[in-house]
Amino acid sequence: MIKKSIAIDMDGVIADVEQQFLNWYHRDYGVLFTKEYLTGKQEANAFPEEGAARKFAFTPGFFLTLPVMDGAVEAVKKLMETYEVYIVSAAMEFPLSLPEKLEWLKLNFPFIHWRNVIFCGDKSIINTDFMIDDHLKNLDNFKGKPIMFHAFHNVSYNHHVRANNWDEVLAILSDTNFTN
Template sequence: MAKKRIAIDMDGVMADLNQHYCDWYFERTGERVTKEQLKGLPETTGFPQEGIVHHFLHTPGFFRTAPVMQGSQEVIRALMEDYEVFIVSAAVEFPQSLTEKIDWLKEHFPFISWKNIVFCGLKTIVKADYMIDDYDKNLRYFEGERMLFSAPHNSNYEDYNRYDTWEDVAKFFAARQVEVAG
């Protein structure tokens, strides 16, 4: 029997871009902004110097230096034992990010094969049993199980099952394994 497939987003799910925005903003302006202050606001907004954070997305080195989302490495490695896992990123929106994202994955997730990395524009082409993403625009048209990974910009979304941490994701899939075995 074929393994079920999980599509996992990078930015905001595996890479903690929201913390990265806050850190880069502080390093460049000396002004501290927390993720809590960004809650409910569109991504890259809510910073005193409007527009600067959007500029980070076009700055060489930004995607390469993003911190890893706590727990993601261990949980994804474990999921790969029972599922076919694909990393799916709308990376072509920021073309300079392509190489940086590949290098980031090689460093932090060396157990993920290049064959399981998909860079695309729209994620409507993705066919999987589960998708873990932080954006409604990616989950809305997905035909499998939609899993919203919590981020400040999606705190107002109510249409999806929400996962605040990778531990929550692990618990969900552990329960699925028990259901299948039971």
């Protein structure tokens, strides 16, 4: 039997980039913000220090030390029982991220085969049955069924099926009305 396929984004979906931004802002600027503070903002204007998030993304070590999203490891393992799972990251904008993201995956998701890791510049080429991502630019043009993973920058949008956490992703993908 041929398995259906899922493309899973890294940053903001299996890797907690929001928490990393908050941790690094506190470390570099001495101000501790909460995830609630980020709600509704875009990365470009997430903090009072203009461009801080972008600066962090270009700093060595940022992607290598991202916290793992709660429930992601267990959920991805469970999905792999039923689906062909691919980790897909639009990593080309941040060239330093390529080796760091690959190493991060080896450390945190060692059960994912290198053949199932795709680093690209534009996700519109991805042709899986499902895509779990936090960015509208990736979901809006996706030809399969998109699942929007909750993130601070997408709270005002509701034109995709939303999952607030990994338990909700599993529930959505177990619903035959969605998967058929």
